[in-house]
Amino acid sequence: MKNYYDTIIIGAGVAGANIAYSLFQKAESILVISDGIIASNSAGAFVSSKIGKASPLKTLTDKSFEFAKDFYISKFPKYYHQTGVIRLPKDKKDSEKFDIYREFNTSSFRDINIDELKKKSINSLYDGFIFDDAGVCDSEICQELLKDIEVVDIKVQDIKRDNDLWQIDRYSSKNLILATGYRDDLFDIKYMGIGATYGCRGDFKSNIDIPNSLHKNVSISKNFDGIIKIGATHRDEKITSMIEKASHLIDISKVELIKTYCGNRAGSRDYSPLVGKIIDVKYMLDNYPNIKKGRTYRLKYIDNLFILNGLGGRGFVLAPLMAKMLSEYIIDDIELPKEINPDRLFFKWCRKL
Numbered sequence: 209m210k211n212y213y214d215t216i217i218i219g220a221g222v223a224g225a226n227i228a229y230s231l232f233q234k235a236e237s238i239l240v241i242s243d244g245i246i247a248s249n250s251a252g253a254f255v256s257s258k259i260g261k262a263s264p265l266k267t268l269t270d271k272s273f274e275f276a277k278d279f280y281i282s283k284f285p286k287y288y289h290q291t292g293v294i295r296l297p298k299d300k301k302d303s304e305k306f307d308i309y310r311e312f313n314t315s316s317f318r319d320i321n322i323d324e325l326k327k328k329s330i331n332s333l334y335d336g337f338i339f340d341d342a343g344v345c346d347s348e349i350c351q352e353l354l355k356d357i358e359v360v361d362i363k364v365q366d367i368k369r370d371n372d373l374w375q376i377d378r379y380s381s382k383n384l385i386l387a388t389g390y391r392d393d394l395f396d397i398k399y400m401g402i403g404a405t406y407g408c409r410g411d412f413k414s415n416i417d418i419p420n421s422l423h424k425n426v427s428i429s430k431n432f433d434g435i436i437k438i439g440a441t442h443r444d445e446k447i448t449s450m451i452e453k454a455s456h457l458i459d460i461s462k463v464e465l466i467k468t469y470c471g472n473r474a475g476s477r478d479y480s481p482l483v484g485k486i487i488d489v490k491y492m493l494d495n496y497p498n499i500k501k502g503r504t505y506r507l508k509y510i511d512n513l514f515i516l517n518g519l520g521g522r523g524f525v526l527a528p529l530m531a532k533m534l535s536e537y538i539i540d541d542i543e544l545p546k547e548i549n550p551d552r553l554f555f556k557w558c559r560k561l
Contacts, residue, residue: 209360210237211378211379212237212379213237213238213379213380213381214231214237214238214381214382215236215237215238215239215381215382215538216238216240216376216379216381216384216385217387218241218384218385218386219240219241219242219387219388219389220240220243220245220350220359220387221350221389222347222350223517223523223527224240224385224387225349225350225354226516226530226531227385227387227516227530227534228353228354229357230531230535231535231538232356233535239357239358239359239360239381240360241360241361241362241376241379242361243361243362246351246354253344253345253522253523253524253525254293254344254423254427254429254524255273255277255288255342255343255345255525256273256295256339256342256423257269257273257313257314258270258273258522259295259306259312259313259337260309261309261312262312264547265479265547266312268481268547269522269525269526270314272522273315273342273525274315275528275529275532276526276529277290277342280345280349284352287349288344288349289344289345289346290343291342291343291344291420291421292339292340292342293338293339293343293420293421293423294325294328294330294336294337294338294420294421294422295338295424296336296422296457297334297424298424298425300334302334303334303335306334306336306337309337315339315341316341317340318337318340319335319336319337319338320335320338321335322335328418328419329416329418330418330422331456331457331458332424336424338420343421344421344429344430344437360379362376364376367384367394372511372512374513383512383513383514384512384513385514385516386513386516387515387516387517388517389404389472389473389474389517390404390472390473390474395510396489396490397486397489397550399487399550399553399554399557400515400517400550400553401476401477401478401553401557402475402517403474403476403477404475405441405472405473405474405475405520406441406470406471406472406473407439407440407470407471407472407473408450408468408469409437409438409439409440409468409470410438410439410447410450410451410465410466410467410469411435411436411466411467411469412436412438412464412466413434413464414431414434414435414436414463415462416436416458416463424453426438426454426457427440435466436463438450438451438454441473441520447468473519473520473521473523474518474520475521476517477553477557479520480518480547481518481530482516482518482550483516483530483533483534483548483550484514484515484534484537484544484548484550485510485514485515485551486513486514486550487508487509487510487550487551488508488509488510491508492505492554493558493561499558500559500561501559502555502559507551507554514534514538515550516530516531530548533545533548
């Protein structure tokens, strides 16, 4: 193992693994620093488009879904299971919204009525949508993404900058990328508003024949060789609560809990991804005190420091495309979309200081 790399990435979750893979495809030398875990304890997720009215986040998520689906099928078919995903309304009011959402579904879908749901042993008072191209992605894909990339286990506490190079332990690089999830103590990035949302998943032994994955408050996977997965990304979600919610959808009287996976997922202040450069906050505040009063100035960034974060509960949907965009920005100088650039949050944050 050498000491110098083009890029060091801190974090080996779905964000870190994808940006490492994307840069590696561009012949960059990469070192990934992990804290001993590849993919978080709550990893492994549904891969589907977003339902709702038109919005920048929905457009981005739907575009990311199409990219991620094709990426997984073409590169890592072993870890992507195209089960189809059924989306069901939470209640009558939500059902009425589904009628509105229908025209905004950009991904291939069809309506699924109560009778068809019943034939699939799914209980619902309302019709829903089924997205046949959607599916479930295994967390093991992160290990596969990193299989040709050097990974070291270090608890990063100290990062130095010397002769235009980043220094961590005995390793150095030109570029440094933070893919650290909800950890935000390595640099001053409070303006991004990164927060943790608890995610939990249980694997259950079951003989229930579930032909498709489904989501309504909780996510329930198709039965894979006698195993179904029930999970959710919500604050304070517990396994017992998820089982209770799942019981309204399927018969879980004969399921046996095998293993649980719980952890935190990182989201941004406005729920959109954080992809791009990191602002030199100290410099901006010291040199432009009127920034707190609403004045705007040309931003100064910390040289060769980048972030890929804030993917929330849609990490396996967003990460492949966000990684592609960031790698193209770093290597090819292709501009990043404004809706994922963390700069969007800085001036508003300053006004609240």
